[in-house]
Amino acid sequence: MFEAQAADEFGRASGPSLRIPVHVLPPFFQTTGFKMAVASVALVLLLGLWRYRTWREMQRLERKHAIEQERTRIARDIHDEMGSRLTQISILAAQIQPKGVGANSANPAVTEIQNAARDLVTSLDEIVWAVNPKLDTLEGLGNYVSHYTDTLLRSAGLRLRLDIPALLPPRPISSGIRHRFMLAVKEALTNVLKHAAASEVRVSLTFVDDALEVTIGDDGAGFDAKQVVTGNGLDNLRQRLSEMGGACTIESAIGRGTSVRLRLPLPPEEAIT
Numbered sequence: 519m520f521e522a523q524a525a526d527e528f529g530r531a532s533g534p535s536l537r538i539p540v541h542v543l544p545p546f547f548q549t550t551g552f553k554m555a556v557a558s559v560a561l562v563l564l565l566g567l568w569r570y571r572t573w574r575e576m577q578r579l580e581r582k583h584a585i586e587q588e589r590t591r592i593a594r595d596i597h598d599e600m601g602s603r604l605t606q607i608s609i610l611a612a613q614i615q616p617k618g619v620g621a622n623s624a625n626p627a628v629t630e631i632q633n634a635a636r637d638l639v640t641s642l643d644e645i646v647w648a649v650n651p652k653l654d655t656l657e658g659l660g661n662y663v664s665h666y667t668d669t670l671l672r673s674a675g676l677r678l679r680l681d682i683p684a685l686l687p688p689r690p691i692s693s694g695i696r697h698r699f700m701l702a703v704k705e706a707l708t709n710v711l712k713h714a715a716a717s718e719v720r721v722s723l724t725f726v727d728d729a730l731e732v733t734i735g736d737d738g739a740g741f742d743a744k745q746v747v748t749g750n751g752l753d754n755l756r757q758r759l760s761e762m763g764g765a766c767t768i769e770s771a772i773g774r775g776t777s778v779r780l781r782l783p784l785p786p787e788e789a790i791t
Contacts, residue, residue, distance in 0.1 A: 519537060519538070519539055519540065520537070520538040520539075520540050521535060521536065521537050521538075522535065522536040523535040523536075585651075589649050589650065589651045589693075590650065590651060590652070592649055607631065607635045608631075608632055608635040608636060608639075611628050611631040611632045611635065612632060614628055644700075647662055648693055648696070648697040648700075649693065651693070653693075653696075654690055654691055654692060654693055654696070655686075655688065655689065655690055655691060656686045656687055656688070656689040656690075656691055656725055656730070657686045657688070658691075658696070659691060659696045659699070659700070659730075660682050660683070660686050660723050662696075662700065663682065663700070663703060663721070663723055663732065664680055664682050666700075666703075666704070666707075667680065667703075667707060667719075667721050668680065670707055670711075671707070671719055674711055676711075676716060676717060676718065676719055677717060677718040677719070678718075678719055678720075678721065679718065679719070679720040679721070680721050680722075681720070681721070681722035681723070682721075682722065682723040683723070683724075686725060687725060689725065689784070691730075691784065695762070695782070695784070698758070698762055699730065699732075699762065699764075699780070699782055701758065702755055702758045702759060702762075702766070702780050703732055703734070703780065705754060705755055705758070706734045706755060706778045706780065707719070707734060709752070709755075709778075710734065710736050710738065710776075713738075713739075714736045714738030714739060714740075714775070714776060715738045715739045716736035716737050716738030716739075716775065717737060717738075718736065718737045719734065719735070719736050720733075720734070720735040720736070721733070721734050721735075728783060728784050728786070729781055729782065729783045729784065730781070730782045730783075730784055731779060731780065731781045731782075732779075732780045733777060733778070733779045733780075734777070734778045734780075735775060735776065735777040735778070736775045736776055736777075737775045738775050738776060739772070739773065739775075740770045740771050740772050740773055740774045740775050740776050741770050741771075741772060741776070742770075742771070742772055752766075752768055752778075755768075755778065755780070756768075759780055759781070759782065762782055763782070763783060764780065764781050764782035764783065765781050766778065766779070766780055766781075767779040767781070
């Protein structure tokens with residue numbers, strides 16, 4: 519309010535006063551309408567962002583589901599089609615094998631066909647296991663390690679002490695990781711059969727602090743771990759685990775066997791797609 523008052527030389531009111539109201543408008547960005555408009559735009563943007571992220575997540579899940587369906591179909595087709603054909607080859611080879619008594623009666627070529635067919639069936643089972651999305655779990659890997667080591671060492675006439683928890687955490691593992699890690703386990707077991715001259719093998723699997731660890735120990739001849747050893751695949755094991763972001767630790771002594779520990783930190787669950 520602007521107010522004016524006439525006064526004499528002594529400062530006393532000597533006439534009428536004047537009162538004029540003055541309206542001061544706030545800046546536009548401080549008005550209620552502007553604030554409501556900004557809040558509305560922010561709400562629309564947030565809703566749009568939420569819907570976009572939801573759509574992206576749905577698209578990702580749909581793609582993942584489609585890939586898993588295709589992997590399931592491939593695994594089924596490989597198992598049903600190629601598996602039956604290889605089994606048929608093995609049966610036919612057995613039928614044409616001479617039935618005479620004695621080692622000389624066997625046809626080496628036919629025997630080689632039978633062995634090749636059996637090896638291919640084993641390799642086929644491994645491929646189906648690696649492709650099947652239902653087995654992309656820690657439990658799926660543990661079960662396969664148990665089955666593979668039992669089958670391999672039993673056929674080689676070695677005793678097996680298996681230490682794999684019956685209940686493993688429901689942790690997903692991508693097919694690429696479990697397949698490559700299983701190749702390292704197979705290489706370590708093959709190393710035992712070729713070089714250890716062992717009678718017993720111990721295999722354990724643990725999962726602690728987001729790290730998968732498999733230890734393979736034997737009671738074989740062992741070697742001097744301080745010396746450089748070539749030709750037994752140990753360097754390949756170290757390199758394979760290093761490429762995966764893990765580590766391979768080897769402990770051995772002459773006459774005391776060998777222990778190979780394969781340790782692989784796994785990515786967070788949310789990083790697995």
